[in-house]
Structures are given as C-alpha cells and as structure tokens.
Amino acid sequence: MHAYYFDNLPGDQRAPHHGEELADIAILDKLGVLHWQIPVSTNGQYPEIDAIAKERDYKNRDVITITKEGLGELYESKIKMFYEEHMHEDEEIRYILDGSGYFDVREHPSDTWIRIAVSAGDLIVLPAGIYHRFTLDERNVIQAMRLFKDEPKWTPYNRDATTDTNPHRQHYLEVISVN
Template sequence: MVATYFFDDNNSVDFREPHYSGQDVTLEHLGKLGVLYKYLPSQSDVDSLAEERAYKNRDVVNLSPASFANDEEKLLEKLNVFYKEHLHEDEEIRYCLDGSGYFDIKDSTIDQWIRVRLDKHDLLIVPAGIFHRFTVTTDNYIKALRLFQDEPKWQAINKPEADQNPVRKNYLATLQSA
C-alpha cells in the first residue's frame, strides 16, 4: 500500500529522508485535491490507462548518480530543481518502473505538504495547476515512465509567477466548487 502522509516540515533534514509527521493522509483526501493514485502491476495495465486517458506519448527518465557519470553532486543539483515548489500547465503522470521517490503535493486548502512515496508499479496523476515537488529517496534511484497527452514536455512554473497563472487559478476554482 502506498505511503501518504503530512510532511513534517523539518528543513534541517535532507529532503530525500522520509519526513514522516506521524499523520497519515488517505487516498480519498488526495482525490479531493485532484490527485489520483493507482497500483498497476503490469505494462498492459499502464497501456490501458494511457489509452483511457488519451496519453499518446511517453518517455523514461532515470535519476541516479549513474545518470550523472556517478557524480552525486550533479544528481543533487538536478534534484534541487525538481524540489522547488512548482506547477505545470498539463497534468503530470508518473509510473515507477523501478526504485523509489517522493512526490510532495501542496494541499492549498490547509497550506500543508502531503508526501506520497512511489515504489515499483505505483502511478500518480498530479493535476495541472497544483503545487508540487519531487525527489528520490535516500536510495538515490528511480526509473520512471512519464506519460503525456501530447508531445513530451516538462516545463515547471515556479513561485511566485505561478501564483498568477490561469491554470493555477482554474485549479483553485475546482477546489472551491468541490
């Protein structure tokens, strides 16, 4: 079962650590934020979901020291980019093929981070306009399939400019109407 909980906000500890606050979060709570989790044990399950949601493109990303010529500092530089609070104008779909990582999802209704640990066969769909961030675990390795509805792209919009983005405003409106 996927681990979902409130982030402990202890910034003196490496962000790749679990940061478990002791307060679990339900998948139902994530669903109210528009975040969907699925456990998909086979590639055919992933393919079916991709067809159902009209995802036409995909690629695979490997994050580990080996991805950066065994330079852990280069990996950390990249992780620092992914760990900045940001949003996307398209939903973000990630399927863990191997390894593990954390998606932190900002619950804007209570201004708290929710940490979701992804392991092999876990899939997370993060809606457009929601603030989030990502890191690997202390194992420093994840291999993830990225699914896209159109051409593969990854453009993060960071705070503070993201606050004024129309996609962000639309996302917040869906929370108010729920």
C-alpha cells in the same frame, strides 16, 4: 503508495520526514491527485497502463532513470531543481518502474505539504496547476515511465505571485473547490 503530512523539520530532503498519517486518503482525491497500483511487467507489456493512457488521452511516453551515478556532477543540482516548489500547465504522470522517491503536494487551502512515497508499481497523476515538488529517497534511484497528452514537455513554473495568477493554477483551484 503511502501518503502522510510532511514534518517540515530541517534535514536531508531525501529522508522520510514522516509526520502525521493522513486520516483519509480521500484528501488526495479532493486535491485531484490520481493514483493506481499496477504491478510492473516482467515482459515489457503494460495493458493496464495502455488502457489508462487511452482513456485519459496520453499519446506519448518515455522512460527516465535518475541515479547519482547516471547524472554524475549534475546530480545535486538536478535533485535541488526537482525539489523547488513548482506547478505545470499539464498533468504530471509517472509510473514507477524501479526505485522509489517522494512527490510532495500542497494541500489547499492549508498550504501544508503532503508527502507521497512512491515505489515500483505506483502510477500517479498530479493535476495541472497543483503546487508540488519531487525528490528521490535515500536509495538515490528511480526509474519512471512518463506519460504525456501531447509532445513530451516538462516546463516547471516555480511558485511566485505570477504562478498564483496563472490560468492553469486558477482553473485547478476552481476544480478542487467544487470537490
């Protein structure tokens, strides 16, 4: 995992858009973003992921693969949808098994984007209520294990006045203001 400020220049969202380096990765910690580097298993066993899942009460998981070939005609619309700024009322947990991409998170209170480059072996947890977006990188392939506290669901709430007052967003802001 590698994090830096997004440059906000026009261009393909899948390009690196590498701005200024984060001086301190503790910024992600302050935003509540958790991250680990866990080597991808060659035998399909994931004891470290299992331990984290148990500790954090993740009961379900699945694997998703996103490729241009796999999504066919839906590829461009899906990539645009993932890249809409949104939040969830649940944590977003992804363990990257193959490929690579970017999670962009909003720094608070500056509202600047921090780009987090993820690749195989990265486990990232975005807290409920954080504004974020996702895109593949220029390789156009990622395979990720998704972990869930309860039944798998992925409900995005695109940023607007309503999401700014969402109780999960408000709770997130309270938690990070204490950090």
